[in-house]
Amino acid sequence: MKKLDSVIMGCDKSFDKADLILFGAPFDSTTSNKAGTKYASRYLRMESHSSIESYSPYLDEDLHNLNICDSGDLELPYGNAEKTLEIIEGAVNEIFDANKKPLMIGGEHLLTLAAAKAAQKKYPDLIILHFDAHADCANDILGEKLSHGTVIKRIWEIIGDGKIYQLGIRSGTKEEFLWCEKHTNLYKFNLNMLKSVADKIKDCPVYVTFDVDVMDPSIMPSTGTPEGGGATYKEFIEAAKIIKGLNVIGADFMEYCPQIAENFSAVACGMLREFIIAVS
Amino acid sequence: MKKLDSVIMGCDKSFDKADLILFGAPFDSTTSNKAGTKYASRYLRMESHSSIESYSPYLDEDLHNLNICDSGDLELPYGNAEKTLEIIEGAVNEIFDANKKPLMIGGEHLLTLAAAKAAQKKYPDLIILHFDAHADCANDILGEKLSHGTVIKRIWEIIGDGKIYQLGIRSGTKEEFLWCEKHTNLYKFNLNMLKSVADKIKDCPVYVTFDVDVMDPSIMPSTGTPEGGGATYKEFIEAAKIIKGLNVIGADFMEYCPQIAENFSAVACGMLREFIIAVS
Amino acid sequence: MKKLDSVIMGCDKSFDKADLILFGAPFDSTTSNKAGTKYASRYLRMESHSSIESYSPYLDEDLHNLNICDSGDLELPYGNAEKTLEIIEGAVNEIFDANKKPLMIGGEHLLTLAAAKAAQKKYPDLIILHFDAHADCANDILGEKLSHGTVIKRIWEIIGDGKIYQLGIRSGTKEEFLWCEKHTNLYKFNLNMLKSVADKIKDCPVYVTFDVDVMDPSIMPSTGTPEGGGATYKEFIEAAKIIKGLNVIGADFMEYCPQIAENFSAVACGMLREFIIAVS
Amino acid sequence: MKKLDSVIMGCDKSFDKADLILFGAPFDSTTSNKAGTKYASRYLRMESHSSIESYSPYLDEDLHNLNICDSGDLELPYGNAEKTLEIIEGAVNEIFDANKKPLMIGGEHLLTLAAAKAAQKKYPDLIILHFDAHADCANDILGEKLSHGTVIKRIWEIIGDGKIYQLGIRSGTKEEFLWCEKHTNLYKFNLNMLKSVADKIKDCPVYVTFDVDVMDPSIMPSTGTPEGGGATYKEFIEAAKIIKGLNVIGADFMEYCPQIAENFSAVACGMLREFIIAVS
């Protein structure tokens, strides 16, 4: 009797043999709109075997030919953002300590704060490349400083001015947009400037944080706070090719909510395949 | 204890202080395909607080900075199109009498007939700017003259030749298309000609009637009679910018059906925000 | 090449050879809550071939052994309740004139008014046997006298006191319940009294009007105004056996809304099979 | 122009004139399975006007005849359970200070901890009457002490042995069941013992906490952790009648998740009507 692997398709190397360590981070407690991203990694594992090829004709690469370990899901305490961030930071530190690259599957976007902290400790000159529909630069949400709507502000407090590049942003308060003008490199509405951003940061260590709501809701409706006017699939493929040329030292794939528009799980798996290849 | 407002987000001025008066018109009795537009205004009120910012980065304006009153829903008698039209006409007359601008949230497209009547009384040289997938110029539907498929024909009977501009139309009988060639200004398939239309009508009082099915179903599936090949979100934003430059004296946002593809409610709220800013 | 029949399964006799004439009445314009009953007959035709046997082990009868004609759907003008009722009344008159029994598949409950009128003309001592969650005895709904919430009141105006038996009723205003006490035979909450009702009316011509919301929503969620606390499937089967012993001269099956909880279409088809056998 | 009220139907008295103060508590951060209860109060307000009568034929009472104020929703910080509990406790204290009765619409079950604290302060001999599928007596969930799976344990720490009556419980660890045997009054599987419980506690001040998952999932699928084998609607009605005879000093209606099985919103509204009448 053959037992099926329960990893993202093709990500079946051991921790020791792998260069890229994928893990799930099932937490969505600060989500202000529809929750459910805590199921993302499980669904993607289940669906990746049903619905996609491990080979990308766009990037001409096969997941099986890369050294990737899907190490499973962290156990995270629902409702306790602070402790959750500590656990994730510890896990990412462990990966960096083993001289490997982390790839977190969210969960909500707040969790990027923990990974960014660990990355900045390892790579002091870290650049954050941020794909999102939302600026995520509020100071607090209903009084809470730890929220998926404040994560970039919290990361900026660690990493400082000019280190964060934001693309695709098309939602926020006026205050957030004004704040970004001063403190981050904000490219509104689309990914058109990604190539020129890549040219600037190509020699730096880059952490890529990808909120799936940067995509147009027609392409990726499976997220809690969709915003019209996002990236097309073809723009996504172009972005993946550009990212592949960067010095990526860690990455995450956040805010995918599999129970919304469940029939888009195959599209999500396909996107994840390209993203893994791009950052590996 | 703080009681939450139950108005479309940011539309919280009193009738007296407002320039734009928004109201819901919950009626969908002549709908030939899937009904449910009678729930549009309620859902949009509920969702607008969950899922969108009141600030539009596209139009650089915030709903809170405009003088808008969401005056609630009219009570309309299901199954009686004639009486429903009378009630709406009365309500719109009241708004015009107070020297304010109406914005009706449908409900089905037939209801535009009542608003157009009131508008034409107030502004005899009225222009109708009509966004839709369907010509809506049938003479009758299964014998009925009052139908969401005949509304433009009925308005033409009041307003006459050459006063109606139709954009995005991609569905109708051959007879309807031939009729439009003679009596309206029809721009088939897309919104490409909107800028040049705007140039022609920029000095006239314009009533904007927006059937959400002018959008591509990938962007706005939440409507009873979707048609492939519609406008993209980016085309919608361009349209909003152009409309903002017109002399809009009234408007409506019709045929949104929240129970179809409910997960697109955030996109619908986002579109409504841009539309309100554009016509206010 | 064999062309499949597009009739309710087993209801494939010609009008002339049939005793029971089934027809669809696609109209739902006065529906106060979620609409969609206009699709009922089409769906039931499509699904009846996928999902059920034509044989009922409960009633030990096969639809193929009965003489039933599914004569298709009437064309009804959406939004015009008055004209719709006229068309239905004409169609039912035609069936009675041919000395056959009508079975209408709704559509909304208002339509029963037309069938009851025709039945009362043919059978002056007519009894109405009414299964429903709602009393449907309002005088008007938002000012409209023709509504699915007023249909029993309208029928009473034709047929008079004491001729209507209502079972399963568990929703209405206090006024409706008080009115029913004086004018109809009302059995609240369940079908427990059906046997004793049947004993009383067994020598009269009976028109059976069956609103599917008499069932518990757990069994039949596919309706616009579900009410908890309804009949179980086993109670339905018992009711079908009792109805089979009556002198049924016509019947209808109303308010089934196939797009709500679509996965219950097989259950609806099974119920329809029992109902057809019971009234044929 | 008439502006519709946006309160639960019939709950339209002012705070000062009301005896029962209803409020929404939109928080679901510790939810271990599908989240979404934060939308409950909003949906129930929206749906209550579409789908139910304000009169209950079961309890022969009309919401309009009771003095109830729907005071809106609290603003609660997602992801911060501790602060959320403080806000709720404050709000409930305020209601008790005004000598009124609170009725909280959850939100997740953890929130009952705050209301119970406030109630116990006001009524030192408080009894908790707990309807649920789950024992909710874990010591912690993944290390967290504040969770919807630990709430009864936390309340017991305040209120002590023998003061909590649990009905309908059919899920928990073996340890939880053993613990309950010692510390609470546990009636497993169904509501059969409610009458005899009521007899025991009829002279005490009772806080009723109602987790909708005590119902069978066929009746109330709209909850995050449904368990087969729950109460029927008829058992619920019997329970409501019994509760009406108690000295209820406060209550809550928890864990309703409107986006799961949305077509059961009418059933949920119907249940809420009976519950409000029962505890008022």
Added chain:
Amino acid sequence: MKKLDSVIMGCDKSFDKADLILFGAPFDSTTSNKAGTKYASRYLRMESHSSIESYSPYLDEDLHNLNICDSGDLELPYGNAEKTLEIIEGAVNEIFDANKKPLMIGGEHLLTLAAAKAAQKKYPDLIILHFDAHADCANDILGEKLSHGTVIKRIWEIIGDGKIYQLGIRSGTKEEFLWCEKHTNLYKFNLNMLKSVADKIKDCPVYVTFDVDVMDPSIMPSTGTPEGGGATYKEFIEAAKIIKGLNVIGADFMEYCPQIAENFSAVACGMLREFIIAVS
């Protein structure tokens, strides 16, 4: 980094240490109505960790205390029923050869034919205890002898008269019911006779085949051919207790289709827990 197990909760023993060997059989090619049972085992694995306790208060047993191995899914060739049956028969033979008990998670009901063949070879005096809404005794479906609608007839051809006990059957052609009267022990409509059946077969080796559509669709809508009038959850629990007293030598849990009514996955997991405990 802790890697989560991907087995049905609590079924985590090795093949060698286990007494009961659970495996998935993802095949649904002969399904005459809605397909999708091929996903059952994967979903149940994913969901069992989210939504249920491993302890059953009904049977007072914990899955962790039993020796069960979830050995994963077989690889089955979609569209080739014959070869699929061979693979399953081989796998079940292997389990019997190791003196262990098989528990197959379907997939469609045809697959029981393979397991029954293997069981009858091992236990020549085998009894089949069959729970189902459908007789499954057609001779062929559209000319095909291997179908989920013919499986019991095919098993009878191996096992002979009087060895099959069928409970809950409420759908079939008249011919099937007549055939069953001669060749199987058929108990129509419900599970009332299970206790007396159990008394008769308590000394025989029994293979239990459980088609989830024996349940009422209100309890278990997640199946391709639901039939009204099935077993309640409480009847299911009683059945589980009775089965626990039998000499079960193998079992299966068939026709669960997770994508239909996905929100019932927790109920399905709960049922599976009881079923595993009952047959282990």
Added chain:
Amino acid sequence: MKKLDSVIMGCDKSFDKADLILFGAPFDSTTSNKAGTKYASRYLRMESHSSIESYSPYLDEDLHNLNICDSGDLELPYGNAEKTLEIIEGAVNEIFDANKKPLMIGGEHLLTLAAAKAAQKKYPDLIILHFDAHADCANDILGEKLSHGTVIKRIWEIIGDGKIYQLGIRSGTKEEFLWCEKHTNLYKFNLNMLKSVADKIKDCPVYVTFDVDVMDPSIMPSTGTPEGGGATYKEFIEAAKIIKGLNVIGADFMEYCPQIAENFSAVACGMLREFIIAVS
């Protein structure tokens, strides 16, 4: 009483009078992901009357003006791919023998093998024009040679090198892509090269096989194996215009799965209208 036709709208000519013979092929047994294409033809018949005009403004043609017969559905044995292919081949031979053109509504893509066989017999210099997201050139799927993932390889075995033109392909193993380079004319990712392909094949008899998953999932989510990055509706319209200029001798419309994203049925009907006009 008027009986409604139950054919795809406008396809109401008799077999003898028609030039194009449309038929349904309800079979989906080898489907590797979500099944349900067996319902496609039924749904399209039902929906075509609800939701679309018979006139195409894009191609300026009306279905009623063409000679098309919708001859109904074939009866196909679920689970038996071989026999199913024989039945379809026989049916297509019959159509060719009557000197008419077949248009098959799938069902799964494997079925094209039967139609291609019949077409190649009639037209030995046949060209296959293949629209798809997937190469469909695997040698076998889990050991099965007859599968919807192998159909183009099987057709190539009959028709040979260079006769197959594939457009829109964006999924397959690396081996499939390499194989296609040698044996077919493969145009990856989009339809950009269709015009130049059309120029090459314009004098040959062409069979057009259209897998709806060639479209972007945002436009046509109703299919079992959607792939991001497909054709837009406008590209589809351009393709239809080009196809209209070819010598099409037969065609099919495959892999439409109506139960996935059911609200896109109107879009599917619209696409089918354009496709019928293009190939007729």
